[in-house]
Amino acid sequence: MIAIVLIGVMVDRPALTFRTLTAAALGVLLLAPEAVVHPSFQMSFAATLALIAGYQHGLPWMRAGVDTPLGARIALWGGREIIGMVLASLLAGSATMIYIAYHFHQLQPYGLLANLLAMPVVSALVMPMGILGVLAMPFGYDGICWRLMGEGIDWMIGVVLWVASLPGANTLVPAFGTGPLLLATAGLVLVCLLRTPLRLAGPALLAVAIVWALRTPQPDVLVAPDGSAVALRTAAGRLAVVKTGNDVFAVREWLAADADSRTPKDKGLDQGIACDQAGCVGRLADGSLVAISRTLEAFEEDCRRAALVVSPRQAPAGCGARRDIRVIDRKVWRQSGAVALRRVGEGFEQTVARPPGYNRPWARVPPAATGPGAVRQAPGNPADDDLSGEEEPDRGD
DSSP states (O other), rough: OHHHHHHHTTTTTTSSSSHHHHHHHHHHHHHGGGGSSSSSHHHHHHHHHHHHIIIIIOOGGGGSSSSSSSHHHHHHTTHHHHHHHHHHHHHHHHHHHHHHHHSSSSTTTTTTHHHHHHHIEEEEEEEEHHHHHHHEEEOOOHHHHHHHHHHHHHHHHHHHHHHHHHTTEEOOOOOOOOOHHHHHHHHHHHHOOOOOOGOOOOOOHHHHHHHHHOOOOOOOOETTTSSSEOOOOOOOOEEEEEEEESSOOOHHHHHHHTTOOOOOTTTTTTTTTOOOOSSEEOOOOOOEEEEEEEEEHHHHHHHOOOOOESSSSSGGGGOOOOOOOOOOOHHHHHOOSSSEEEEEETTTEEEEESSSTBBBBBOOOOOOOOOOOOOOSSSSSSGSOSSSSSOOOOOOO
């Protein structure tokens, strides 16, 4: 966008316009079309869109009254600059809030305070000293510039650490789907681009998107793509996690998406789940029994009593005979990847990472099974179909 702005300046065109932003977005998407789903693209262009909209038709009073004695005095003391910085922080922070919540499951309500304390030092000390240091480097007088620049950076880091230590500085947000994100994006575009009364529909869409995001139902059971970790939402309302091995990536992501401040290394993550050598059992908020079967002997009782059976092994053929039972075993998670389930009535609503038709070079669609009632199985060793209990190494689908 800087390159496009400079070209606009050279041909005597206005720099801060929606056309400039559009040209920059098209340029990025032509070079890297996949950037549209990345948080960097979404947040950068959302913030810039809000800033340009605020500058063009949202803040006309910022350009008025400068010729009056009072306006001149306010400008001399930096009043307009301070107000402009506050409004820029509010505009950019508000425009990117929904994207931060979607991608990172958190919000920083004190961002404005951090900008007010850090940006003046960055603008008045860090950046000028950096430029002077580069200019003075050939003559050997750049040392003092770097020391002053370092002082400014230390101040900025100190401000960040202090703001981060304030109560409520990091507000966790539960995960939500792409629906609220798209609706909020539509609302932002209406507010920023339109000048007709139709733009009033923008805040309404934003409000609906926020309510939708906050009311998104959270899963009751989560299963890792290799079955090594399982999380249950117990009567306490929080996830209880059991895992085998040292891979904590899935658990860390589950806790963050559930707005849970705990970490995979915290003790007591399995509170609400009882385990022994054969497996684990836990109850959901409605009292439904969830069994995690680790041995062949555990299947007999678990398949008879539990509403959900999860296992890193392949369950016996008769385990899913009951109409009120759901089985997530090796065959299922090898075909579908990670699984999220939500208790609905007497059954489960299931969401998988690799739905039917999902076909990528690194995750091929399993070959279609034949015969009525056949279950599709991911590529693997035929020995996986037996119940000998010998674990086959996972070669990757």
